[in-house]
Each structure stands twice: as C-alpha cells, then as structure tokens.
Amino acid sequence: MRKETGFRLLRTALLTAAAALTVFGLMNGEFQKVLQKAAAICLECIGIG
Amino acid sequence: MKKLSISMKRRLVQFLSALAINLNLPGFINGNIYTGQLKGICVPVLNCYSCPGALGACPIGALQSSFAARGGKVAYYVLGSMLLFALTLGRFFCGWLCPFGALQGLLHKIPVKKAKIPNSVDRPMRYLKYVMLFVMVIALPLLVRNGVDMSQPFFCKWICPAGTLEGGVPLAIANGAVRSALGGQFILKLSIALLIVTACVLIYRAFCKYLCPLGAFYALFAKLSLYRFKVDAHACIGCGKCAAVCKMGVDPVKTPNSAECIRCGDCIGACPVNAIGRETPFCSRKNTKKENVE
Numbered sequence: 001m002r003k004e005t006g007f008r009l010l011r012t013a014l015l016t017a018a019a020a021l022t023v024f025g026l027m028n029g030e031f032q033k034v035l036q037k038a039a040a041i042c043l044e045c046i047g048i049g
Numbered sequence: 050m051k052k053l054s055i056s057m058k059r060r061l062v063q064f065l066s067a068l069a070i071n072l073n074l075p076g077f078i079n080g081n082i083y084t085g086q087l088k089g090i091c092v093p094v095l096n097c098y099s100c101p102g103a104l105g106a107c108p109i110g111a112l113q114s115s116f117a118a119r120g121g122k123v124a125y126y127v128l129g130s131m132l133l134f135a136l137t138l139g140r141f142f143c144g145w146l147c148p149f150g151a152l153q154g155l156l157h158k159i160p161v162k163k164a165k166i167p168n169s170v171d172r173p174m175r176y177l178k179y180v181m182l183f184v185m186v187i188a189l190p191l192l193v194r195n196g197v198d199m200s201q202p203f204f205c206k207w208i209c210p211a212g213t214l215e216g217g218v219p220l221a222i223a224n225g226a227v228r229s230a231l232g233g234q235f236i237l238k239l240s241i242a243l244l245i246v247t248a249c250v251l252i253y254r255a256f257c258k259y260l261c262p263l264g265a266f267y268a269l270f271a272k273l274s275l276y277r278f279k280v281d282a283h284a285c286i287g288c289g290k291c292a293a294v295c296k297m298g299v300d301p302v303k304t305p306n307s308a309e310c311i312r313c314g315d316c317i318g319a320c321p322v323n324a325i326g327r328e329t330p331f332c333s334r335k336n337t338k339k340e341n342v343e
Contacts, residue, residue, distance in 0.1 A: 017132070022133060025129055034124070034126065039083075039088045042205065045217070047213055047231070
C-alpha cells in the first residue's frame, strides 16, 4: 500500500514536471525549432549526410 | 459478424495509426516531405520525419538534433512530450501505434524457422537499447563536437532503420536529387537496415527488444505509466498460458508491468480465467468478455 502511494506520488510529480518542461519549451520557441528541423529532409537520417 | 481477436484489433489499429501518422501520401509520389505546421508536433512513436508521408516529428530525431545543434541545447519541449507519452500510455505506443513495430510484427510472420535465443544471451542484450538511448542519442551528440561546436545525430545517422526504410528508400525512388547524392553512407545504412530486418524475421520485434531508444525511454517508466496491467492473484490458477503466449518474454504473473511489456494484450486473451485486466487511475477493467488470441 505504501509502495503504491509512493508510485502515485512519484508519477504525479513526474507528470507535473513533464507538463512544465513541455510548456517551458514551447514558451522558449522550441516548437518552431523542431518544425524547422523536421520540415527539411534530414540528410543524416536518410543516409546521405 | 465474426468477433475480432485482440491480435486482429491490434493489427487494425496499427494500420490506421501508420496511415494517420504518414498521411502525406502525395509525398511518396512527388519525392517531397510534408513541411506544414503539424511537423512541429512530436509523435509518440519512432517515425522518421524524413519519411515522405510523415506529418509529425520523430521525438528521438528531434532530441538528437537539439543536442547536436550549436551550443548543445536540451529540447525541453521534446523531453517533456516524451515524458508525458511515457507516463500516460508508455509502451502501449510500442505495442499498438508504432508503424515500425507493426512492420516488425509483419516481418515475423514470414514463414521461416525462427531463432531461439537463450535467456543467457537475450537478457543481457535487452540492455543494448539503453546503450542506444544514453550513448548514441544523448551522450555522443552532446560530447562529440566539431570545430564550430556542432555535432551529429549519431543514432539517426548510423543506426536507425526507420530513417533508411521510411525515409531514405522512398525518397531515393521518387526524388532524383536524393538518388544522385547516395553514396557509401547510404549503402552502410541500408546494410544495417537489412540486417535488422533479417533479425526481425527471425526474432519477434528484435529492434524493439534490443535497439529502440524510444522503447528504452518508455521502458524506464513502465512501472509508473497510467495505463497498466493488473493480475488478480485470487483468480489466477498459475497455468502459465500468459507467459507462454508472450512474444516479448514477459511472465505477466510475476511482472505485469515489466519494462519489456509492450501492452499488446495477448496475455489477456490467453488467460482462461480472465485474471489479467487493464488498469488506469480512473478505472480497473477485467477482461469480462473473452478476447481470443489467434
């Protein structure tokens, strides 16, 4: 029971951290950076670069 | 109407997921990739963003490109998204939604004699995917830098078969400029991809088990994910059918939320007494209807 409670607390903390990281990253303009990279052919990924 | 088995349901979901994630179908004919706003969204599966059909960004690729960029920045948005995926559905994404996982499932159906890997080899090899994650995806792009403080996406460049098969090959077929630029690097990557494909024919989901860094990331949080399996210890009769049917080598009775479990549900279908059920914080669902495994 204590173990389950511990898991739940840890999961809640991590979910909060994950949401905070995502929001922080979006506010930092990282969506545009990901978009910029993903919208161009990745030469390394396809075996050219 | 014939009831669909859990395997058939999963194959249908996998097909629809692969289609939804790679809906830019004209790209396969034009030899171009999708460049719209959706490309900034990280998908929860391994799907190369250089695949002509890809609508979203591969989180592993996006993470590496951020580490490899000048200054070696951490992509908080990508990391946060990956953590959200891991803590919500976790390896359910692997089992039900990943197009490359689906491809591996199909490859394993090719009727050749399958390889039997002894536990003494299989168990240590499962840790290789963590090496891929921590070394190829994280450490090398951050630490191995050139004169202008930039690096390369090591996993994408040297290993990832999804990039070769989903991106490189279709683009090489449809795009003359890409085709003319192919050289030794492509031959090396193609050889690695073909080796992995062969392994997947012989060993169920060999890439998922031994090499996938995204699977490794989700595996780290398997015990914490919101979507879990639960075994009713009172109902379980210890017949071992769940462990026998599991192609990932998990014994659901001993470790129902193992890091290796891709939540395919075959164990739920195999249990004769419906002792295994799905669980979320909102509801706990036992398998009241018999979902047969093929």
